[in-house]
Amino acid sequence: MGQGGEPRRAQAHDEELGRAVAAAQRGDEAAFAIAYRIVQPGLVGYLRGLVGTDGETAEDVAAEAWLEIARDLGRFRGDGAGFRGWTATIARHRAFDHLRRQKSRPRPAVLEQDMLELPAPHSTSAQALEAISTRHVLALIARLPPDQAEAVLLRVVVGLDGPAAARVLGKRPGAVRTAAYRGLRTLGEWLGLDGVTDEGPGTLGESR
Numbered sequence: 270m271g272q273g274g275e276p277r278r279a280q281a282h283d284e285e286l287g288r289a290v291a292a293a294q295r296g297d298e299a300a301f302a303i304a305y306r307i308v309q310p311g312l313v314g315y316l317r318g319l320v321g322t323d324g325e326t327a328e329d330v331a332a333e334a335w336l337e338i339a340r341d342l343g344r345f346r347g348d349g350a351g352f353r354g355w356t357a358t359i360a361r362h363r364a365f366d367h368l369r370r371q372k373s374r375p376r377p378a379v380l381e382q383d384m385l386e387l388p389a390p391h392s393t394s395a396q397a398l399e400a401i402s403t404r405h406v407l408a409l410i411a412r413l414p415p416d417q418a419e420a421v422l423l424r425v426v427v428g429l430d431g432p433a434a435a436r437v438l439g440k441r442p443g444a445v446r447t448a449a450y451r452g453l454r455t456l457g458e459w460l461g462l463d464g465v466t467d468e469g470p471g472t473l474g475e476s477r
Contacts, residue, residue, distance in 0.1 A: 286349030354433035417452030
């Protein structure tokens with residue numbers, strides 16, 4: 270898969286999202302539906318990595334997050350990429366609320382294959398994950414340290430760049446880039462792939 274046009278397509282996708290969010294803030298319900306359609310698949314994929322895939326758990330947590338997103342939409346300031354980060358932060362808080370209610374700790378679960386096939390920025394890392402089955406992904410992600418697993422989820426599934434992922438996690442960008450790089454490098458080693466690096470949004474390999 271060639272990568273030359275991917276950054277431009279990713280930028281265009283976030284430009285569409287930014288326009289939809291701005292219109293939704295003016296009361297356009299159809300525009301809100303567009304924003305939902307763009308963000309929801311990656312958001313659910315991220316939540317599945319945090320809370321698991323039993324029943325409709327991730328979808329239920331996402332629904333709670335969207336209620337908050339809709340309620341506070343007027344307070345959001347930023348572009349399409351910023352909206353992804355904002356919604357991921359809200360979803361993460363709701364996931365932790367759910368886990369506290371379940372008296373459980375967050376742990377990486379399953380990256381569904383359909384999440385890996387979203388029309389999001391493709392990269393060496395994304396291609397590596399696409400090459401393996403859902404069951405294999407579960408086994409591999411579960412073996413990663415939690416900080417690396419969540420960094421990979423945010424970068425590859427949600428499509429955030431390094432600084433945005435860092436804001437979601439409340440960490441320094443360098444720490445998140447390092448966690449993502451190490452997680453993807455480990456996955457690449459387990460898969461027997463050479464040169465798997467953080468080349469997603471904002472370039473996973475930056476500032477290692």
